[in-house]
Amino acid sequence: MRFSPIREFILNNLTAHQKDIVKTVIRKFGLSRQAVLRHMYVLIQGGKVTAHGKTKDRYYKLKPIVQKTVTITITPKLEEDTIGRKHLFPHLSGFSSNIREICEYGFMEIVNNVLSHSEGDECTLKLKITDRNVHLYVHDNGVGIFRKIKEHFDLENQHHAILELSKGRLTTTPKTHLGDGIFSIIHLFDTVQISSEGLCWKYDSSKGHQ
Incomplete structure (x- = not known):
């Protein structure tokens, strides 16, 4: 063309x-x-x-060049890099090394969050690649990130949980996690959206928190 x-x-x-x-x-x-x-x-x-x-x-x-959906059963031995190598990373081979590294890092951080904190037993992963964009979707049937933060920090409601999350590094398991995963991701991707129980927090690199 x-x-x-x-x-x-x-x-x-x-x-x-x-x-x-x-x-x-x-x-x-x-x-x-x-x-x-x-x-x-x-x-x-x-x-x-x-x-x-x-x-x-x-x-x-x-039009999607790649469109893949896979549902995985969460088990104690499941590791995010194993999931990535099997279902995601091969589809990124045509991209430059920096794009691959950003996508792989973001994917593993989010899936690690699901495996460590969601308390769910099922996770659905979606990858869509178009001529201009790479979209990564991760959905689980667990407790929900905003509720998890609200209950752990004894906050008034889940809106306050979103506010705390938007401030930066935050974790409900400080002994094993630094809490910088999501904080790092929002500064690497153009858009990051987290939805749970009817609430949505979105970060757009051109607009900031929404």
Whole structure:
């Protein structure tokens, strides 16, 4: 596919503008709607983008190059690096060493948190790689991080737990963990989101805590 600054802009901004990417490109470059749709067609035909919905409600997404989901039973002997080598790390071989290291470190820190603190017995891992992004999802059926922090520190509610978590290093097991895992991750990834029991804490590197 021949390089185009317009299509490059679309790929770089599509995740944030899935429903209004056409209008966003029109405002940016002063093109007609038909001209923008031709660029979208090229990206769709090239396997970079997928279109969803009918014409009026159409939205677009970056097409996954890799999309993998695996559910694992949590056992006392399970180790995060073993999970990573088997299910995740091979899919990162095409990236530069610094990207691989960031993804591997982030994955192992989060999974270690699940294995050490969640008290759950099942964990679902999802990896999605697109032309512009790497998405890592980790979900467990345990007690929930905000509740865990609230109960350990005897806080008034889970909102206070989120506040404590957002301040920086925090751990409920100081003898075995420094509490810097999540603190480090939020400064390595563009976006980090933690959801539990209907509450959500999100860190966006361009906006800060939300």
